[in-house]
Amino acid sequence: MASEAARVEVQNVSRWYGDVVAVNDISFTLEPGITGLLGPNGAGKSTLLHMISGFLRPSVGVISVLGATAWRNPEMFRRVGLVPERESVYSFLGARAFAEASARLHGLPDPEDAARRAIARVELEDAQDRAMGGYSKGMRQRAKIAAALVHDPEVLVLDEPFNGTDPRQRLQLMEMLRRMAAEGCTILFSSHILEEVERLAENVLVIVNGRLAASGDFRQIRRLMTDRPHTFELRTSDNRALAAALVGLPHVSAVELTDSRLDVRTTDFGAFTAAIAAAVRDSGVTLQQLRPADESLESVFSYLVGS
Amino acid sequence: MTLTLLSLTAHQLLGRRRAILIALLALIPVGVALLIRFAGDTGDGPAYETATDTIVGFVFLLLLPIGALVFGTSALGSEVEDGTVVYLLAHPIARWRVVVVKAVVASAATILLTAPAALLTAVIILGGFDEESLWWAATVATVVGSVVYSTLFVGLSTVTSRALIIGLIYVFVWEAFITNLFSGTRWVSVREYVEGTANALTPVESVTGKLDGQEAAIASVVVVAASLIVGTWFLTRFEIGERA
Amino acid sequence: MAQAEPTPGSGSATGTIYDLGYQAYEGPRRGRGYALWSLYVLSVRNAFGIGRGALPKAMAFTLLLFAHALAIVQLILGAVLPVDEFEFVTPEDYYGLIQFILVLFVAAIASDLVGNDRRTNTLSLYFSRPIERDDYALAKIAALCSSLLALTVLPQLLMFAGNALGASDGLDWVRDNADELPRIVASGALLCLAFGSLGILIASYAERRAFAMISVIAIFLVSFTVVGVVVSEIDNEQMRWAIFFSPLHVVDGSTQYIFDSLPEIHADSRRGEPSDQVAWADFPGYVWPIATFAFAVVASALVVRRYRGSV
Numbered sequence: 025m026a027s028e029a030a031r032v033e034v035q036n037v038s039r040w041y042g043d044v045v046a047v048n049d050i051s052f053t054l055e056p057g058i059t060g061l062l063g064p065n066g067a068g069k070s071t072l073l074h075m076i077s078g079f080l081r082p083s084v085g086v087i088s089v090l091g092a093t094a095w096r097n098p099e100m101f102r103r104v105g106l107v108p109e110r111e112s113v114y115s116f117l118g119a120r121a122f123a124e125a126s127a128r129l130h131g132l133p134d135p136e137d138a139a140r141r142a143i144a145r146v147e148l149e150d151a152q153d154r155a156m157g158g159y160s161k162g163m164r165q166r167a168k169i170a171a172a173l174v175h176d177p178e179v180l181v182l183d184e185p186f187n188g189t190d191p192r193q194r195l196q197l198m199e200m201l202r203r204m205a206a207e208g209c210t211i212l213f214s215s216h217i218l219e220e221v222e223r224l225a226e227n228v229l230v231i232v233n234g235r236l237a238a239s240g241d242f243r244q245i246r247r248l249m250t251d252r253p254h255t256f257e258l259r260t261s262d263n264r265a266l267a268a269a270l271v272g273l274p275h276v277s278a279v280e281l282t283d284s285r286l287d288v289r290t291t292d293f294g295a296f297t298a299a300i301a302a303a304v305r306d307s308g309v310t311l312q313q314l315r316p317a318d319e320s321l322e323s324v325f326s327y328l329v330g331s
Numbered sequence: 332m333t334l335t336l337l338s339l340t341a342h343q344l345l346g347r348r349r350a351i352l353i354a355l356l357a358l359i360p361v362g363v364a365l366l367i368r369f370a371g372d373t374g375d376g377p378a379y380e381t382a383t384d385t386i387v388g389f390v391f392l393l394l395l396p397i398g399a400l401v402f403g404t405s406a407l408g409s410e411v412e413d414g415t416v417v418y419l420l421a422h423p424i425a426r427w428r429v430v431v432v433k434a435v436v437a438s439a440a441t442i443l444l445t446a447p448a449a450l451l452t453a454v455i456i457l458g459g460f461d462e463e464s465l466w467w468a469a470t471v472a473t474v475v476g477s478v479v480y481s482t483l484f485v486g487l488s489t490v491t492s493r494a495l496i497i498g499l500i501y502v503f504v505w506e507a508f509i510t511n512l513f514s515g516t517r518w519v520s521v522r523e524y525v526e527g528t529a530n531a532l533t534p535v536e537s538v539t540g541k542l543d544g545q546e547a548a549i550a551s552v553v554v555v556a557a558s559l560i561v562g563t564w565f566l567t568r569f570e571i572g573e574r575a
Numbered sequence: 576m577a578q579a580e581p582t583p584g585s586g587s588a589t590g591t592i593y594d595l596g597y598q599a600y601e602g603p604r605r606g607r608g609y610a611l612w613s614l615y616v617l618s619v620r621n622a623f624g625i626g627r628g629a630l631p632k633a634m635a636f637t638l639l640l641f642a643h644a645l646a647i648v649q650l651i652l653g654a655v656l657p658v659d660e661f662e663f664v665t666p667e668d669y670y671g672l673i674q675f676i677l678v679l680f681v682a683a684i685a686s687d688l689v690g691n692d693r694r695t696n697t698l699s700l701y702f703s704r705p706i707e708r709d710d711y712a713l714a715k716i717a718a719l720c721s722s723l724l725a726l727t728v729l730p731q732l733l734m735f736a737g738n739a740l741g742a743s744d745g746l747d748w749v750r751d752n753a754d755e756l757p758r759i760v761a762s763g764a765l766l767c768l769a770f771g772s773l774g775i776l777i778a779s780y781a782e783r784r785a786f787a788m789i790s791v792i793a794i795f796l797v798s799f800t801v802v803g804v805v806v807s808e809i810d811n812e813q814m815r816w817a818i819f820f821s822p823l824h825v826v827d828g829s830t831q832y833i834f835d836s837l838p839e840i841h842a843d844s845r846r847g848e849p850s851d852q853v854a855w856a857d858f859p860g861y862v863w864p865i866a867t868f869a870f871a872v873v874a875s876a877l878v879v880r881r882y883r884g885s886v
Binding site: 349356359363366367370371381384385388389392393397400401404405493495496499500503504507508 | 801
Binding site: 070071074077079080081096098099100101102104105106108110112113114116117125126128129130131171172 | 332334335336339342343346413414417418420424567568570571
C-alpha cells in the first residue's frame with residue numbers, strides 16, 4: 025500500500041492524551057514540494073508534527089518517513105531536519121556554534137563549512153557569533169532553521185517557522201524554502217496564519233479539531249465546497265441596473281450596492297459563473313471587473329473552522 | 332559527535348550560577364577542617380575520629396548526594412524542562428550514547444566538586460597524607476559515590492520530571508532513615524556503598540560500613556548499569572509534545 | 576441593553592464605541608480579609624496536592640506518612656505489649672527524630688508555594704488584586720506553618736491518644752500526663768513557625784523551584800552539621816554562640832525546654848547529641864523558645880521585605 029515515492033506517509037493516525045483527542049484519524053502522504061499545515065491554535069498541528077518527527081507515538085496508525093517508521097527511529101534524522109516551535113535555544117552559544125554543533129552531532133565531515141553555508145542561507149552572518157540568549161525572536165527562529173539545515177535534509181519539518189520574524193525576514197525565508205523545494209526537498213510547515221500558507225504552500229492540509237478538514241491545492245478545495253456561499257465583486261458601468269437583473273436569478277442569495285462596487289452572493293459557484301455573462305449582456309451594462317471576493321485561504325479556513 | 336555532546340552538556344551544567352553556589356558548598360567542609368585543625372582540641376597524633384566525623388557528616392551525607400542530585404537531575408532534566416533537548420534528540424544519535432554522556436558529565440562534575448573536598452578535609456585534619464590511608468579511602472569512596480549517585484539520578488530524570496524531589500526523598504528519607512532502622516535495606520542505599528568502600532580501604536576504626544568492599548563494588552556496578560539501561564529504555568520512548 | 580451610542584466629543588463621526596452590555600460588578604465585595612483567607616486556603620490545599628495532580632499528593636502524603644511512622648510504631652507496640660509507660664518514642668524527642676522529614680517537607684512545599692507563582696508569572700496577577708504584598712507573604716508563611724502542624728502536632732496527639740488507650744487505666748494515664756498536651760502544642764507551634772517562615776524566606780530568594788528546594792535543605796542541614804561538628808571538635812567557650820546559627824539546634828532546645836527535659840551537662844555534652852550540645856551552651860532555658868520565636872519573626876519580616884521589593 026505504501027507508495028515508494030511518498031516521502032512522508034501518515035496512515036489513519038490518531039493520538040489522544042487521556043480522554044482528549046488531539047489528532048483524529050488523519051491520513052495523507054507528502055511528496056517533494058512545500059506543504060502547509062494550517063489550523064487554528066489547539067487544532068493538533070504540533071501533535072501531528074511531533075509524531076512525524078518521531079517524538080510522539082501515535083495512539084493508533086502508522087507514520088513512515090522516507091520509508092521507515094518515525095517512532096523510535098533517531099536514524100531518520102540523517103535525512104530529516106526539524107525546526108521545533110519552542111523558542112528556547114542554547115542561550116550560551118552563537119548561531120554559528122549552534123549550527124556547527126548540530127553538524128557535528130550529525131557526524132558531517134566538514135562541520136565548519138556546513139555551518140557556514142547554513143548560516144548564509146538564513147542570512148544570519150552579522151549576528152552569528154553573538155550568544156543566542158540576546159537574539160530577537162526572528163533571529164532565534166533563523167538560527168534554529170540554520171541548525172536544522174546543516175545536513176541538507178530531504179525532509180524538513182517546521183513548526184510555526186515564521187513566528188516572530190519580520191516581513192522582510194519572512195520573505196527571505198520563504199524564498200529559501202522555495203529554492204529548497206525546487207531542489208527536491210519535502211517541506212512541511214505549520215502555521216495558523218493564512219497569508220503565510222497561501223504565499224508559500226503549493227499544497228495545504230487543513231486541520232480543525234484534530235481532524236483533517238481538507239487537503240490539496242487550496243483553490244481546488246475551495247471549488248469543491250460548492251454548497252457554501254461565494255461572494256463576487258463586480259464593477260460595471262451601471263451597478264444598479266445589473267443588480268436588478270441579478271436579484272432575479274435563483275442561485276443569487278444577496279446583492280449589495282456600495283459606492284463603486286456591486287457585491288453578489290451566490291449559493292452555486294458553477295451556475296453563477298455560467299449565468300453572469302448572459303445577465304450582463306441582457307441588462308446592457310459594460311462589465312469592468314469580476315472577481316471572487318473570498319478566493320483566499322482565509323475564507324476557506326474560517327468556513328471550515330466555523331462548520 | 333560524542334565530544335560535542337560532552338561539551339554542550341558540560342557547558343550547560345557548569346555555566347550556571349547554581350554551579351558556583353554549589354561550589355561554595357564544597358568549601359564548607361574544607362573551612363571546617365581548617366577551623367578544627369587550628370582551633371580544635373585534637374591533641375597529639377592524627378585525629379582519625381574527628382576526620383571521619385567531618386568527612387562522613389559533610390562529604391558523604393551532604394555534599395555528595397546534594398552535588399549529585401543537582402548535577403545528575405539537571406544534566407538531562409534541565410534540557411527537558413527548557414525544551415532544548417529537542418535539538419539533541421533530532422539527530423541520529425543512539426539514545427544510549429546520550430544517556431551515557433549525560434551520566435559521564437554529571438559524574439565528572441560531582442567528582443570535581445566532592446573529591447577535592449574529601450581529600451582536603453582529610454589531609455588538613457590529619458595534617459598530611461596519613462599512614463592509615465584515610466585520605467585515600469575518603470577520596471576513592473567519594474569518587475565511587477559520585478559516579479553511582481550521578482548515574483542513578485540521570486537515569487531517574489529520564490523517568491520523571493520530578494526526579495529532584497524523588498531523589499531528595501530517597502537520600503534524606505530512605506537512606507537516612509529506613510536504612511538506619513532496617514539494615515536489610517543496605518543493598519538499596521548508595522550511602523552504604525560509599526561507606527563500605529571507604530571501610531574496605533582503611534583500617535581506621537571509626538570508619539564503618541554495613542557492606543564489605545566487594546559487596547559495595549558489586550552493588551555499585553549493578554546500580555550504574557541498571558541506571559544506564561533504564562535511562563536508555565525511557566529515553567528511546569521519550570515523548571515530547573503538549574501535555575494534556 | 577445593547578444600544579449604539581456615538582462617542583461623545585469626537586469631531587469626525589466615523590468612530591463609534593458600541594455598548595455591548597458589559598457590566599461592572601456592582602455588588603458587595605468581601606474585601607481584603609477574604610482575599611487573604613482565600614489565598615491561605617488555596618495555599619494549604621496546594622501544599623497537600625488537593626485539587627492538583629497525583630504526584631504532588633503522593634509527595635505530600637508520603638512525607639506525612641513518614642512523619643507519622645514513629646507514632647504508628649509506638650501505637651502498635653503499645654497495643655501489643657502489655658507494658659504500661661512503655662515508650663518507644665518520647666514526645667520531647669519526636670521532632671528531633673523526624674527533623675529530616677520536616678526539612679524535606681518544608682523544602683518541597685515552600686518551593687512549591689512561592690516558586691510556582693513566580694515561575695508562572697501569577698505573582699503579578701496576585702498583586703493586581705486586592706491582595707497586598709504583605710498579605711501575600713504572610714498568607715504563604717501561614718499556609719506552610721499550618722500545613723506543618725499536620726506533621727508535628729498531629730502525630731504527637733495521635734501518640735498521646737494511643738498511649739492513653741493502651742494504658743491499663745486510660746483515665747489515670749491521661750490525668751498523669753495531661754501536662755504533656757499544652758507542651759506538645761506549644762513546642763510544635765513554635766517549630767512550625769520557625770521552620771515555615773525560614774523555608775518561605777529561603778525559597779523566595781531562589782529563581783528556580785529545584786534550586787529553592789535544594790537551598791532550603793542545604794541551609795538547614797549544613798548549618799546543623801557545621802554547628803554540630805564545630806561545637807564538638809573545638810574546645811572554646813565562645814563556640815556556644817555558634818548554636819544560634821543552627822535552626823535545628825535552637826528548635827530542639829526550645830522543645831526540650833518546654834518539656835522540661837534539657838539534658839544534664841556532663842563532661843561529654845559537647846560531643847553528644849544535639850540536645851546535649853544545646854545544654855552544653857548553658858544559656859538559661861527560656862532563651863531557646865525565645866530564639867525560636869525570634870527566628871520566625873525575623874524570617875517573616877524579611878519575607879515581607881522581599882515581596883515589597885519585587886514582583
